[in-house]
Amino acid sequence: MYRSLAAALIVIALTCGSGREPAAQQSTYGDAMRWYEREAAKGSAKAQYFLGLLYERGGGPRTKDLAKAFQWFAKAAAQGYAGAQYKISRAYQFGLGTVSDPEKAVLWYRRAAWQGLPEAQHNLAYMLENAVSTERSPDEAVRWYREAAERGFGPSQFALGSVYMRGMGVERNLAEAWAWLRAAESRQFAGAGEARAALEKEMTPEEMSQARKMAEPRSPR
The missing domain is CATH 1.25.40 (Serine Threonine Protein Phosphatase 5, Tetratricopeptide repeat)
Known part of the structure; x- marks a missing residue:
């Protein structure tokens, strides 16, 4: 319970505002990463997506790594996770952590768009x-x-x-x-x-x- 809560706090900190965590959250960053890595390895699409976010934005003991972010987003996208489908669409469109491939960007934007994600619908x-x-x-x-x-x-x-x-x-x-x-x-x-x-x-x-x-x-x- 503690580790899952710590992970949630880290994600909230990274997805809102500057991405800098309060001191209390910094001390749990390693636990959060380990929790996500364990759950992602078990096949959790949500954990794979959030792990991708952590690698995409960097912080704590992890430096920004767009290639690793793309790898985790791709795993979640393959399971139908709409947010991850949008992320790899942008990666293919702009060459973020992978080789630019506009045709694949259109393909994945379309899949996320069908799931109702407005950002994907707009970019498509x-x-x-x-x-x-x-x-x-x-x-x-x-x-x-x-x-x-x-x-x-x-x-x-x-x-x-x-x-x-x-x-x-x-x-x-x-x-x-x-x-x-x-x-x-x-x-x-x-x-x-x-x-x-x-x-x-x-x-x-x-x-x-x-x-x-x-x-x-x-x-x-």
Whole structure:
């Protein structure tokens, strides 16, 4: 019980804020690592994922090691752990701890996206929109942007607003564009407010009225 609690404290410290652990947690870091390593070796996907996080970020007696992080993420991803699937997608996309392979990035983003992970849905949509190692597919890109946007993911809300503003993969709709940009702005996504204000100059009073009604349920209360 003590070791599992210590491990949880270390992960919380590493995944929130600066990644520097309080002194009380530093003394348990070795126990936490040993607990994760033991559980990961038994095949626990969650332990493999968290062990990957510890190697990815470094700290305590462990230095940052992206290659080892990738190895543990890959083990968890193979078991269907969505967070790990997202991590190896980014690793393949940007060459983090492994050789860059955009095709594999698309493959794993898609698997994590199907599990409902908005970050994966957004990145997959971006790659589909911009033909990054895959055929350009505006329709599918819009679909995944929408999936993530409806989950409240600010970057996808901004992207979907831009999609409707440009008419990329959808019919141009300024009211829809304004509503999604307003949703992104309410989540403090950089540039959303400026884009929304600029868009208003093109809109009719009727479009503005419709946009405000559409935006209300999309913004956090």
